Amino acid sequence: MKVGLDVGGTKTDAVAVDHTGRIVARVRIPTGWGADAVTRTVIDAVDALAAEGMDRAAVRSVGIGIPGQVEPGTARVVHAVNLGVDELDLAAAVGPTLGVPVRVENDVKAAALGAYALRGAGGAHPATMAYLNLGTGVAAGIVARGRLWRGAHGTAGEVGHISIDPAGPLCRCGQRGCIEALAGGGAIAERWAGAGALPVLEVFDAADAGDPAARQLRAGLARGVGAAVRVLVLTADVDVVVLGGGLTALGERLLADVAAELAESAEASPFMRSLRLGERVELLPPGSPAAALGAALVGAAGEAQNETEETLVHG
Secondary structure (H helix, E strand, O other): OEEEEEEOOOOOEEEEEEOOOOOEEEEEEEEOHHHHHHHHHHHHHHHHHOOOOOHHHHHHHHEEEEEEEEOOOOOOEEHHHOEEEEEEEEHHHHHHHOOOOOEEEHHHHHHHHHHHHHHOOOOOOOEEEEEEEOOOEEEEEEEEEEEEEOOOOOOOHHHOEEEEEOOOEEOOOOOOOOOHHHHHHHHHHOOOOOOOHHHHHHHHHHOOOOOOOHHHHHHHHHHHHHHHHHHHHHHOOOOOOEOOOOOHOHHHHHHHHHHHHHHOOOOHHHHHHOOOOHHEEEEEHHHOOHHHHHHHHHHHHHOOOHHHHHHHHHO
């Protein structure tokens, strides 16, 4: 049995996965703020899985997907600002209590592994896949034949900070017109005058009602996502780009906008049309446990994680 946790800014999704790859238990609990509270959240999530029927004695590993930077080869997380964590060695913090090996991965990269595994559950794994996370920010994870591609310094997939409009809105990274400044939920919320709990949904609804500011923001979102898809296909030539993250709760409304943007941008280019970008974009199913499942795969990969992910993803 392996356990995976997706530690998010407001909630933590946890799954227990048996040796066949079947999810036998799943829980969601609130995430605490700060290093001590995050540590407690991880322990509480594993306890909650046991309360749901998971055989605690059968657990052999715990994997954790978490925002922020994870130092390669360690369980040390730094700059997880959405969790109030400056620096935290999760293996040292929770390992003695859990009593099993604990391994940590960036949440988007973990979700990429999980999305790849879920997509291939019916025996149809793509050779290469990109998982594009559309949440507060924008980032991607790339999986090639079951293994994460991190790049030389772990920044492969950081498409959110590619500038596509030097005269565009200011991005938190200091550049202008970054994909994240156009398509990130946080950036859209800052530029929208509404004060509701779901600002991007408000933008879509207001755009449908004809609000010019909302229409501009909605068009910018589609433009940013379309640019990210083009970058991922043109640089890594992935078979499919799976869209996940909080903004994908918009479902077909978002997918239709992105498809229209890709079609329009390819209208004048036979080469771009030949790539059939619209056909290579999919939505992660709502409520998918991709991030937690991917974390479980990371946790079970052992010390030679990079060498064994392919076997794990294929069961």
